[in-house]
Amino acid sequence: xxxxxxxxxxxxxxxxxxxxxxxxxxxxxxxxxxxxxxxxxxxxxxxxxxxxxxxxxxxxxxxxxxxxxxxxxxxxxxxxxxxxxxxxxxxxxxxxxxxxxxxxxxxxxxxxxxxxxxxxxxxxxxxxxxxxxxxxxxxxxxxxxxxxxxxxxxxxxxxxxxxxxxxxxxxxxxxxxxxxxxxxxxxxxxxxxxxxx
Amino acid sequence: xxxxxxxxxxxxxxxxxxxxxxxxxxxxxxxxxxxxxxxxxxxxxxxxxxxxxxxxxxxxxxxxxxxxxxxxxxxxxxxxxxxxxxxxxxxxxxxxxxxxxxxxxxxxxxxxxxxxxxxxxxxxxxxxxxxxxxxxxxxxxxxxxxxxxxxxxxxxxxxxxxxxxxxxxxxxxxxxxxxxxxxxxxxxxxxxxxxxxxxxxxxxxxxxxxxxxxxxxxxxxxxxxxxxxxxxxxxxxxxxxxxxxxxxxxxxxxxxxxxxxxxxxxxxxxxxxxxxxxxxxxxxxxxxxxxxxxxxxxxxxxxxxxxxxxxxxxxxxxxxxxxxxxxxxxxxxxxxxxxxxxxxxxxxxxxxxxxxxxxxxxxxxxxxxxxxxxxxxxxxxxxxxxxxxxxxxxxxxxxxxxxxxxxxxxxxxxxxxxxxxxxxxxxxxxxxxxxxxxxxxxxxxxxxxxxxxxxxxxxxxxxxxxxxxxxxxxxxxxxxxxxxxxxxxxxxxxxxxxxxxxxxxxxxxxxxxxxxxxxxxxxxxxxxxxxxxxxxxxxxxxxxxxxxxxxxxxxxxxxxxxxxxxxxxxxxxxxxxxxxxxxxxxxxxxxxxxxxxxxxxxx
Numbered sequence: 001x002x003x004x005x006x007x008x009x010x011x012x013x014x015x016x017x018x019x020x021x022x023x024x025x026x027x028x029x030x031x032x033x034x035x036x037x038x039x040x041x042x043x044x045x046x047x048x049x050x051x052x053x054x055x056x057x058x059x060x061x062x063x064x065x066x067x068x069x070x071x072x073x074x075x076x077x078x079x080x081x082x083x084x085x086x087x088x089x090x091x092x093x094x095x096x097x098x099x100x101x102x103x104x105x106x107x108x109x110x111x112x113x114x115x116x117x118x119x120x121x122x123x124x125x126x127x128x129x130x131x132x133x134x135x136x137x138x139x140x141x142x143x144x145x146x147x148x149x150x151x152x153x154x155x156x157x158x159x160x161x162x163x164x165x166x167x168x169x170x171x172x173x174x175x176x177x178x179x180x181x182x183x184x185x186x187x188x189x190x191x192x193x194x195x196x197x
Numbered sequence: 198x199x200x201x202x203x204x205x206x207x208x209x210x211x212x213x214x215x216x217x218x219x220x221x222x223x224x225x226x227x228x229x230x231x232x233x234x235x236x237x238x239x240x241x242x243x244x245x246x247x248x249x250x251x252x253x254x255x256x257x258x259x260x261x262x263x264x265x266x267x268x269x270x271x272x273x274x275x276x277x278x279x280x281x282x283x284x285x286x287x288x289x290x291x292x293x294x295x296x297x298x299x300x301x302x303x304x305x306x307x308x309x310x311x312x313x314x315x316x317x318x319x320x321x322x323x324x325x326x327x328x329x330x331x332x333x334x335x336x337x338x339x340x341x342x343x344x345x346x347x348x349x350x351x352x353x354x355x356x357x358x359x360x361x362x363x364x365x366x367x368x369x370x371x372x373x374x375x376x377x378x379x380x381x382x383x384x385x386x387x388x389x390x391x392x393x394x395x396x397x398x399x400x401x402x403x404x405x406x407x408x409x410x411x412x413x414x415x416x417x418x419x420x421x422x423x424x425x426x427x428x429x430x431x432x433x434x435x436x437x438x439x440x441x442x443x444x445x446x447x448x449x450x451x452x453x454x455x456x457x458x459x460x461x462x463x464x465x466x467x468x469x470x471x472x473x474x475x476x477x478x479x480x481x482x483x484x485x486x487x488x489x490x491x492x493x494x495x496x497x498x499x500x501x502x503x504x505x506x507x508x509x510x511x512x513x514x515x516x517x518x519x520x521x522x523x524x525x526x527x528x529x530x531x532x533x534x535x536x537x538x539x540x541x542x543x544x545x546x547x548x549x550x551x552x553x554x555x556x557x558x559x560x561x562x563x564x565x566x567x568x569x570x571x572x573x574x575x576x577x578x579x580x581x582x583x584x585x586x587x588x589x590x591x592x593x594x595x596x597x598x599x600x601x602x603x604x605x606x607x608x609x610x611x612x613x614x615x616x617x618x619x620x621x622x623x624x625x626x627x628x629x630x631x632x633x634x635x636x637x638x639x640x641x642x643x644x645x646x647x648x649x650x651x652x653x654x655x656x657x658x659x660x661x662x663x664x665x666x667x668x669x670x671x672x673x674x675x676x677x678x679x680x681x682x683x684x685x686x687x688x689x690x691x692x693x694x695x696x697x698x699x700x701x702x703x704x705x706x707x708x709x710x711x712x713x714x715x716x717x718x719x720x721x722x723x724x725x726x727x728x729x730x731x732x733x734x735x736x737x738x739x740x741x742x743x744x745x746x747x748x749x750x751x752x753x754x755x756x757x758x759x760x761x762x763x764x765x766x767x768x769x770x771x772x773x774x775x776x777x778x779x780x781x782x783x784x785x786x787x788x789x790x791x792x793x794x795x796x797x798x799x800x
Binding site: 080 | 265
């Protein structure tokens with residue numbers, strides 16, 4: 001399994017349950033632990049064994065801890081964007097029959113809602129602060145994961161170039177705690193209004 | 198271990214509750230911090246919010262699945278109810294299951310406040326014959342206890358080494374809460390496991406927040422002779438207090454000299470007023486709102502209100518409500534609201550320009566009225582304020598605003614102008630620097646530090662004088678109840694931790710069977726001393742829930758069913774509640790009188 005997926009799974013599992021997945025805990029190198037500390041709710045020590053039997057709910061296909069938690073985390077974020085910003089409704093609606101102005105009116109509301117989700121749950125910063133389309137210096141020892149070089153590159157850093165996109169980095173994640181027993185696949189329940197007699 | 202490491206201020210609000218805390222060891226410079234409150238925000242989703250909406254939802258399992266309301270720290274227990282954001286949001290779709298304004302019910306003597314009457318369903322809801330499924334209900338006391346228990350649980354989760362039950366807690370109540378409502382608040386807090394408790398009046402807490410933020414500069418902002426009127430308009434209630442600044446031995450001293458009556462009038466009305474106006478506009482344009490869009494409309498109106506009443510308002514704001522179904526663009530409803538409209542509706546509606554001698558309009562009560570909370574019939578804050586100032590005859594020289602409603606800069610400006618106009622147009626200073634939403638919790642925590650000997654303390658004591666109804670001894674006349682005199686048992690401004698004996702004649706107390714005494718209070722009769730006799734029909738006297746004496750015959754079985762001569766004493770506890778005691782004149786027995794919570798004259 002790639003390190004990326006492992007890290008991603010740990011990330012969601014820790015955020016939503018405060019515990020490391022059993023499979024991941026065994027494989028995770030000790031040196032990775034400090035990363036968990038930076039998370040908002042570094043609850044007690046991981047206790048994967050104890051919780052394991054409870055984790056597989058009837059509604060969850062027994063697909064292993066990693067996949068299930070990864071999936072629940074993704075679904076929860078999608079549900080948030082739908083609840084606050086109606087994002088799923090919007091993306092699933094065909095725009096063909098509407099005028100741009102009508103779409104514009106609705107988008108302001110959708111934008112406000114989705115923006116609220118992003119702002120309340122993630123702290124974002126530019127990877128490379130600075131005005132776009134100005135000259136910047138890429139120092140020696142830079143991380144190619146953080147700075148993507150475009151064009152013909154020769155020689156050794158430092159390089160000088162034009163900043164095309166300042167990039168985004170999440171410095172803090174404040175996602176809600178998910179409690180057990182709720183089917184996360186229901187992003188939004190059906191609504192039925194019962195007329196009072 | 199039971200020493201407090203923190204001082205915690207809790208604002209148990211009518212619509213929102215907040216917590217602020219400070220570490221005692223941090224000394225004077227310690228920062229008072231707001232404590233975010235984790236709560237269920239959506240089914241199975243728990244997130245922290247700055248405040249806890251004071252709403253309790255009691256759904257059936259068909260309305261909200263029990264597992265959707267679980268809390269991470271409850272160990273898998275399913276309480277069957279939920280408080281906070283999800284209760285408020287989901288509850289707006291299930292109004293018959295939603296408990297709101299529990300605090301207003303707590304101070305309303307017209308019902309039994311310990312009986313399971315909420316959610317209030319009006320008179321017909323009580324009719325069992327209709328065969329309507331009634332669902333779970335709780336008492337106003339229980340609802341308040343559940344909000345506090347939630348706050349305690351979230352605190353304990355975050356501070357496992359310093360549980361809230363061991364911390365010094367300052368719990369705020371409206372200044373207008375009478376002795377009975379204060380007692381009930383303390384009972385709710387005890388039920389929620391808060392042990393080290395002191396009550397503090399909300400307008401005073403807001404003032405402490407001002408003092409904390411102003412630091413030493415408050416001595417420059419206020420001078421001897423200043424009188425500050427605190428105008429606290431929250432989501433559901435409106436509360437006034439007067440704080441006088443004087444000089445004693447060369448130091449400034451502060452005294453709370455008057456409090457207003459309990460007025461059920463608040464900011465939630467404003468959003469509804471605006472929503473109503475927009476609905477009419479939409480109808481005129483031929484646009485129709487689905488009922489599923491109404492909540493979106495109220496939210497949009499609140500945003501428009503905040504923009505248009507803000508410091509630099511634009512000329513108009515757009516109100517957009519997305520479609521209620523999954524087709525959101527197709528169902529979007531759009532309208533526009535002008536600044537002038539909002540000013541007319543809200544500023545003129547809630548803070549009209551009125552004369553100094555204005556008094557709130559009282560709508561003629563119909564002969565038969567549905568029993569419910571006694572909402573103010575006049576929405577004009579300025580008229581209630583005029584009546585309050587007239588009753589206490591003090592001229593305010595400065596204003597301190599508090600409460601979410603007062604975030605509207607135009608409203609603050611209008612009220613300040615109206616008050617100035619009452620006193621020859623001379624400008625009335627507005628004290629700035631408090632956070633209108635969170636000042637009460639913040640100020641309460643600061644007051645906790647003040648009690649440790651740091652900073653200045655506002656003197657206050659009881660906000661009312663209290664009286665007990667005593668039947669006159671006179672020959673019985675058929676068809677006439679013997680006249681009742683009101684005997685002052687606790688004077689205005691009686692300080693915490695003091696007790697007074699009521700001088701005067703001995704009273705006969707029936708022993709061995711329950712007796713009820715009528716109980717009165719006045720917020721304006723400040724000169725009455727203990728033992729003074731007043732006519733209970735006096736307009737300044739308000740009747741509260743009666744006090745009960747069920748005095749066991751105990752050591753004097755021979756006296757059962759007979760009158761025993763007693764004297765009365767009152768005691769204002771350190772917590773801030775009022776206790777009434779009677780002692781047998783011959784020294785054989787001493788009994789505490791209890792507040793009856795069933796029904797009263799209150800209203």
